[in-house]
Amino acid sequence: MVRTLVETTLPELLDTLGEPTGKRMLTGGSIAGLGSVTTAANPHHRTPEPTLITCLRQVADLLTPRGTGILITLDELQSADPGDLHELATAVQDLMRDNHDVALVAAGLPAGVEKLLQQEGTTFLRRAHRVDLTSVASAEAAELFTETASAGGRAMAPDAVAEAVTISQGYPYLMQVVGSLTWAQATLDQEDELSLKHVRSIRANAVQRIGLQIHGPSFHGVPDQQMNLLYAMAELSPSGEPVGTGDIARYLAVPPNALSMARAALLERSLVTVPRYGHLQFALPYAADHLLAHPHLRP
Structure with missing residues (x-):
């Protein structure tokens, strides 16, 4: 996680913000009709190896004058490496102490998160504000199925929406699975509307999917x-x-x-x-x- 942030995500963000991360030197100049411009890598330039805190500080320094800050989101927290989490938490705390606007939001399965937070280096996360997510209400689930299908350019029949709500039981991961499989089935059937038959046909597959991805790991050990x-x-x-x-x-x-x-x-x-x-x-x-x-x- 930290390596991806340092080597890919943050350098790309810095480039987007107008802070080139490549180091080159000017070896020539050009005025129209008189010459050309060339650049080359500076053989004498020695850039310190970037760290997570230095990269985040560069981003924060660019964003603070613009009146905004950094939001870091982390999914599947229970699977994160404790060493990476410690480094990330330390960097976030350092930026906070320097009055930069930075926030960290993480999500994960409760049991795995509890186990992770017992390990060394996670003290900062133990003090974080905890929100236990409950099931999505039926009315909200129906709205989400309808709006998501519409955003993808398809209609979802009312009875199909009702069946999808029933099968998913307000569990967000299962809502994603049911919606995705229903969409795929309609595509295979070469039909534009997501219908009741599509939802019913994928129920067994959806139950099997949650068993493989959620129940299996949960019951292990x-x-x-x-x-x-x-x-x-x-x-x-x-x-x-x-x-x-x-x-x-x-x-x-x-x-x-x-x-x-x-x-x-x-x-x-x-x-x-x-x-x-x-x-x-x-x-x-x-x-x-x-x-x-x-x-x-x-x-």
Whole structure:
């Protein structure tokens, strides 16, 4: 991440802002009819190796007089290298101390982010303002499907929108998958409008995609006791509806208090939620589908 910023992203931005990053020297001049201009690399010029902070400072120095600043966005935070994060956080703090306008916005899966923030060098990020994103409301999801299709030059039928909202269940990643697969199916069918048949035809593929990209990594490394609880939830409620903890205990033939540690751990991993007292529910849509489709994951 840092190497890409230093070697590619920030130099390109500096060029765009009018600060050439190439170092050359003038070896000739030209006046019309008298001569020509040539340039060559300066063999005596030794430029210090750029660092993230020096590159960001160059950008900030150009932007501050213009009354604006730098926004750095980072996706999939849970997969970032802790060393890179430490370097990035240090650079951002340095610019803040010098009164430059700089902001860092990062997004990631809760469980992975929590694990990452326990590592050394992430103190600055631990103090950051946290926003837990909830599901997108149905009305907003419908609007997003309609407007996104329209922006791409296609209409999405109202019943197709309703079905897409139902399948995606307000989960942003799944909304992207459903929209993308529906668009692709309509293209394959050589039809301009995204219809109900297109949405319905891609449902299984969308569920499989979220299983591969989200559920698989989320369940990786979960201890046996917790996996047994998850499988009990899936088998008692394949549709993913809330399940009573008493029902889970009876299904596993254990006392209710025997679930306490596994329940707390799964809540910390953001794999389950407590929709109401005495009940558990999968935090992500189609988690039950994924578990039931992969019985080999059960201890």
